[in-house]
Amino acid sequence: MRMCSIIGGVLLTIMLTNVNLAHSAQARIFLGTYTNGRDIKGIYTCTLDLATGKLGPVELAAEEVNPSYLAISPNGKFLYSADEGPHGRVTSFRVEPGGALTKLNEHDAGGSATCHVWVDSAGRNLMAANYGTGSFSSFPILPDGSLGNRTAFVQLSGSGPNTSRQAGPHAHSVYTDAVSRFVYCCDLGTDNIWIYKDDAEHGAIDVASVGTAKAPPGAGPRHLAFHPNGRFVYVNNEMGLTVSVFKRDANSGALSPIQVISTLPEGTAHAASTAEIAIHLSGKWLYVSNRGEDTIATYAIGRDGKLTWIENAKAVVVMPRGFAIDPTGRWLVAGGQNDNRIAVLEIDRKTGRLSPTDQSEAVGSPVCVIFGQATGKR
Numbered sequence: 001m002r003m004c005s006i007i008g009g010v011l012l013t014i015m016l017t018n019v020n021l022a023h024s025a026q027a028r029i030f031l032g033t034y035t036n037g038r039d040i041k042g043i044y045t046c047t048l049d050l051a052t053g054k055l056g057p058v059e060l061a062a063e064e065v066n067p068s069y070l071a072i073s074p075n076g077k078f079l080y081s082a083d084e085g086p087h088g089r090v091t092s093f094r095v096e097p098g099g100a101l102t103k104l105n106e107h108d109a110g111g112s113a114t115c116h117v118w119v120d121s122a123g124r125n126l127m128a129a130n131y132g133t134g135s136f137s138s139f140p141i142l143p144d145g146s147l148g149n150r151t152a153f154v155q156l157s158g159s160g161p162n163t164s165r166q167a168g169p170h171a172h173s174v175y176t177d178a179v180s181r182f183v184y185c186c187d188l189g190t191d192n193i194w195i196y197k198d199d200a201e202h203g204a205i206d207v208a209s210v211g212t213a214k215a216p217p218g219a220g221p222r223h224l225a226f227h228p229n230g231r232f233v234y235v236n237n238e239m240g241l242t243v244s245v246f247k248r249d250a251n252s253g254a255l256s257p258i259q260v261i262s263t264l265p266e267g268t269a270h271a272a273s274t275a276e277i278a279i280h281l282s283g284k285w286l287y288v289s290n291r292g293e294d295t296i297a298t299y300a301i302g303r304d305g306k307l308t309w310i311e312n313a314k315a316v317v318v319m320p321r322g323f324a325i326d327p328t329g330r331w332l333v334a335g336g337q338n339d340n341r342i343a344v345l346e347i348d349r350k351t352g353r354l355s356p357t358d359q360s361e362a363v364g365s366p367v368c369v370i371f372g373q374a375t376g377k378r
Contacts, residue, residue, distance in 0.1 A: 025050050027326050028099050029333060030061065030079060031342065032070045032368030040364030043067050043081060045099035046342075048371075053331050053344045058363045062093055062101035069322075069368045071117040071126070076373035078104075078145035080117050080126050088114030090128045090139060092147045095372060104146040110137040110153050116173040116223075120180045125151075125203045127174040129185065134169025136185050140203045151203030158190035162218045165239065166190065172222045172238070176200070178230055182210065182253035186221040188238060193221055193246075195253050213255035215244045223276060228283040232305035236263070236277040236288045241270070243277070243288060243297075245305060259306045263288050263297040268312070271295075275321040281329045285310075285352030289320040289334065296320065296334065296345070298352055313354035316343040322368040335366030342366050 026047040033040050042064035047056035067081035072095075079101060083089040088109035093101035111130025118127040119141070126139045126147060138152035160166030170189035176182065180200035186193055193213040197206040215221040219240030226233055226248075233246045233255055241263045246255035263274050272292025279286050279301070286307060288297045296315050299307040315323075317336025325332050325347070332345045332354060344359035 026056070028372035029324075030070055030072070030099075030370050030372060031058070031335065031363055031366045032067045032081065032322065033363070034068060034084075034337075034365045034367060035064070035066050036364070043070065043079075043101060044363050044366070046361060047099075048326055048331060048333065048344070050326060050328050050330070053346060053357050053359050055342070055344060055359050055361045058342075058361045059099070061099055062103060064091060067091070069116045070370050071119045072370055072372055073119055073141070073145065074121060074123045078141070079372075080119065080147075082109070082114040082117045082128055084113050084115050084131075086112055086132075088112050088128070088130050088132070090114065090117060090126060090147060092145055094145055099372070104144065107139060107147050107150060110150060111135040118173070118175050120176045120200055121178055122180065122200065124180075124200055125176075127176065127183070129171040129174040131170050131172055131188075134171050134187065134189055136171045136174040138203050138205060152205040154185070154196065154205055154207055156185070156187055156190065156194060158187075158192065160189055160191050160218060160220070162220070162239065165220065166218070173224060175224055175226070177226065177253070184224055184233070186224055186235060188220040188222060191215045191217060191219055191221060193224070193235060193255060195255065197253070210253050213246055213257065216240055216242065216260055219244070222274060225277045225279045225286065227279060227301070227305065228281070232301075234277060234279065234286055234307075236274040238273045238275070241274055241290065243286070243299070243307060245307060247305060258304075261299070261307050261309065263290050263312075264293065265309070265312055268293065276323050278323065278325055280325060280347070280352060281327075287323070287325075287332065289315060289323055291319050291321065294318055294320060296323065296332070296354060298354060300352065310351070311353055313345065314356065316345065316356050316360070317341060322366065324369040324371055326371055333369050335363075335369045337365055337367050340364050340366070342369065
């Protein structure tokens, strides 16, 4: 009875926090881009009014070359970028009032085309995935937010049936579970989700794989999302335009496949590929962006973890790559790589469906969207 009261109190606190945010605050947005050395210069920032969905003006936060993916520390004080290029790098920044970023340091990521970064839930380690060379690495996060020397490196191996895209491994993303016991790496090149034991205290990874989970042959797993209850994992397959659903064993880290579902309605012409995947904070809905069709596939999540397709909503932007859901769960902000802007869609809190708004802002080649912390009262 006492436990029910505690849980009820926690849920009430979360609900009241979200209500207060929605009526009194803005959220900080950071945007990763592909730079061109001229008008697109690095990481950009703006704000989102959590009550109205109104975007503030977009400003340059820090100059950086091809910061194509971003991650923020749990306390919102530090930001990290994957600097995608022939010589992959990871870079750390301190987040200043107003959203400006002060560069702290950078490190060689250990491979090429570094395309994804992830901060563990305790803010102790940064993981980085190297697409070009099919590897991933780990760096300790120091007390001042800067990165220490690399403490772990894992080289993947193998290939897949698509000879033009899967001649070798291509680590597309890397994650840790909520308590940092296991590392999960989506490998587009081998159709594997590799699973390793994590030693977060020392920034170490057991290089002997615990196991793998498989996407369909030639599907190309790209990104991953954990359900808030920790029991299910969802992977969007870039080339297969599908979502693979897995049941997760918290003790062993193992993933057991339970469903594969298309990101396109039956009879729809084939789109180019999927890009981002995210789960609503309520745990009720899942979203995946389809490049080419320029939509965001929306699904209901059942109690058994399986997905039921709801709609493919127009993303409003062209070539939707990265997107993110705001801290209250009311707004989704999508980046259009090919029309150089971001746009706000409203999430129906009863159905999960997306509706366009009149809010958009220009920014060159936005390919990653993340939220920082709420910035305070208006």
